[in-house]
Amino acid sequence: MMIHWLMLLCSPLLLPSSNVAAFSTRHYMSTPSIKHHTNKDYSLHATIPSDNIDIPIIFENDKLLAINKPPHISHHDNPSTGGLGIMSIIRSQQQTQTFSYPDRLWSVHRLDKVTSGILLLAKDPTTASILIRKFQQKEITKYYTAISAKKARKKQGWVRGNMVMGRRGSYKLVNSKNKVQQSNVDDDIDTEKKKQTRGGYAVTRYFTAGLGNLSMASSLLERVENKEALSVPRTAILFQPHTGKTKVRVCEVSMI
Amino acid sequence: MTTSFELNLSVFDCLCKPHLLTEHLSPSSSSHQIRVAAKSSSIPILGDDRYGGGSLDIYDSSADWNRTYLHATAIHLELDDNEHITIWSPPPFDHLFADGELKDVFVSLMKKHCDCSPILDTIALSDKDNTS
Secondary structure (H helix, E strand, O other): OHHHHHHOOOOHHHHHHHHHHHHHHHHOOOHHHHHHHHHHHHHHOOOOHHHOOOOOOEOOOEEEEEEEEEEOOOOOOOOOOOEEOHHHHHHHHHOOOOOOOOOOOOOOOOOOOOOOEEEEEOOOOHHHHHHHHHHHHOOEEEEEEEEEEOOOOEEEEEEEEEEEEEEOOOOOEEEEOOOHHHHHHHOOOHHHHHHHHOOOEEEEEEEEOOOOOOOOHHHHHHHHHHOOOOOOOOOOEEEEEEOOOOOOOHHHHHHH | OOOHHHHHHHHHHHOOOOHHHHHHHHHHHHHHHHHHHHHOOOEEOOHHHHHHOOOOHHHHHHOOOOOOOOOEEEEEEEEEEOOOEEEOOOOOOOOHHOOOOHHHHHHHHHHHOOOHHHHHHHHHHHHHHHHH
């Protein structure tokens, strides 16, 4: 009885439209905290044995290789969930010979768990140090592609600011309107501030293109026609990070 | 004999340097940078709940609908004086639109704004491969 009552309470009629899609596709009860989709993503990959995750090698020479990292996989293992990181998955696939390169690989940079795409891995420690130094000194040109459900206000722009650790491990940008050079920022902020700005000064350039002229996939169109509230792809974005985090701590000594 | 050797090897593998190295390396990565930048430009990345990007909420097996739509797409570096490495990985977002038109949008964004000619050459090459 109680359950039915709650269901009724959550029915589309009584909810603001933005929640309708979420409730119609999942069979949760009423708490607002179920908005997090990360759990869904977790289970998606937690149930797939690591051998069945496709990790394509998209470039290889005698010094390094590049894989196309799938989304939902973090770089490091997560001890609290037991989820394997990309390096462990590769190692496990090497043991079962489902990863075509058999020898040891050195990690030289990382991608966020949610991000897919090019991840370089060095085949020897010397190449690893060279690559790490290049990433650190911003000598590597990188581009990211993305989709947003929002319409862009500007065709292109720069985002500058200090990355500050906010709540629940999310970062936020502060002093983003302050267009000072990176070196000045490092000198100016006092020690206390420096502690806060662990994320460092970040400069990112972006370019956008509207997607209004493209015809959406049928499963998206149905929902738009039914006026179900959901995010739909509206903007294609190209990002170019110009600086990563500053104040690099690299322990190259431990490599060899 | 063999088993114990393998076991030792894997224990050694677990403890060995790559882990140590990446632990220390992580502060240098641009972790979250793009996602934060997107949010602060009011174009949060679709599927990125942490930074307000919303979600598609589509659960069918045809594609990975509910991912965060962020892809490390191109990289260019000079390994040494005469060895350049350029990689282009097209974003795997084609399932969002009907006829693979999305690919062209990203390619033209690159052609318009990317100032790294080796990357543009690589994209042109892969275009050619696909059409021929």
